[in-house]
Structures are given as structure tokens and as C-alpha cells.
Amino acid sequence: MDFEQLIQQRYSCRHYSPAPVDDQLLDKVLNAARLAPTAANKQPFQIIIIKTENKKEDLLKIYTRDWFVQAPIIFAVCSIPDEGWVRHKYDNANYSTVDAAIVVDHITLQAADLGLGTCWIGAFNPQPTREFLKLPDHVEPIAFTPLGYPLDKAKDKTRKPLSDLIRYDTW
Numbered sequence: 801m802d803f804e805q806l807i808q809q810r811y812s813c814r815h816y817s818p819a820p821v822d823d824q825l826l827d828k829v830l831n832a833a834r835l836a837p838t839a840a841n842k843q844p845f846q847i848i849i850i851k852t853e854n855k856k857e858d859l860l861k862i863y864t865r866d867w868f869v870q871a872p873i874i875f876a877v878c879s880i881p882d883e884g885w886v887r888h889k890y891d892n893a894n895y896s897t898v899d900a901a902i903v904v905d906h907i908t909l910q911a912a913d914l915g916l917g918t919c920w921i922g923a924f925n926p927q928p929t930r931e932f933l934k935l936p937d938h939v940e941p942i943a944f945t946p947l948g949y950p951l952d953k954a955k956d957k958t959r960k961p962l963s964d965l966i967r968y969d970t971w
Contacts, residue, residue: 852873868944878941
């Protein structure tokens with residue numbers, strides 16, 4: 801599908817089949833994440849692939865919606881701030897979180913192109929997340945997404961008009 805169709809058809813899936821994701825499709829999604837642009841190409845992220853089978857009770861401590869654990873796979877995308885590009889010259893802004901967000905976006909778009917469902921989740925509980933994933937202190941969880949075959953359909957998207965979202969030259 802072309803890019804315009806893809807961005808119109810991608811949606812936040814909230815009902816998944818438990819059927820395993822084909823390994824070739826999984827590899828394509830992961831390669832899309834690998835190819836995501838990152839500041840100075842530092843790639844300061846890790847993707848933790850979680851198979852949901854026999855882990856649902858623990859996963860529901862991270863995010864409490866039942867549909868979160870329906871898919872056979874959940875990705876946890878984490879940043880590694882110590883490895884990220886930093887805008888030292890001006891304000892020391894660390895771009896590792898931005899880089900991880902771009903990775904999640906690549907995951908969701910590639911998955912949609914392959915007919916798989918995802919749902920970007922940032923409203924997770926950090927403490928059980930750190931414990932479940934056994935994250936070292938220098939790693940930050942950024943987002944989760946289930947990955948699986950959707951059992952629901954996209955609803956009409958409600959978005960602000962473009963005129964409310966852009967400005968020219970100055971604020």
C-alpha cells in the first residue's frame with residue numbers, strides 16, 4: 801500500500817487474535833524498527849519482545865486493560881539515555897526518548913502495512929514495568945505496543961483540522 805493509504809489505515813487496535821505472528825512478519829517489523837532514524841544514528845534503544853502466554857497476570861500490573869494481553873506479543877521499547885545524542889551546545893537536551901518514539905512509530909506503521917495490529921501505550925505503570933522487565937537503572941521504558949492480528953476494525957479518526965496545527969514563520 802502507498803504511504804498515504806498506510807497512515808490513513810493505521811489505527812490503535814484494541815482487540816487481538818491470540819494466533820502467533822508469522823516469524824517473517826515479525827522480522828519485517830523488527831527490521832523497520834532497526835532502520836528508524838535516530839539522532840546522530842546512535843540507536844540508543846532496545847526492544848524487549850514479550851510473549852504474553854503465561855505472563856498475562858504480571859503484564860496486567862503494567863497496563864490494566866484486558867486487550868493489552870490478548871496479542872501473542874508485546875513490545876517494550878526502552879531508551880538508553882547514556883547512549884543518546886545530546887544537544888550539548890545549547891541546552892543538553894537528550895534525544896534518546898525522541899529516538900525511541902520514532903522506533904515505535906516505525907513499528908506501528910510497518911505492522912499496519914503487513915496487516916498486523918498495534919496500539920501505542922504510554923500510560924503504563926513504571927514501577928511494575930521496571931521489575932517485570934528487570935531493567936537496569938540506566939534504561940528507561942518509553943512505550944509498549946501489543947503486536948498481533950487485529951480482530952477489530954478501525955473507527956473513523958477524529959483529528960484537529962490542519963489549520964489548528966500549523967503556523968508559518970513564528971508562533
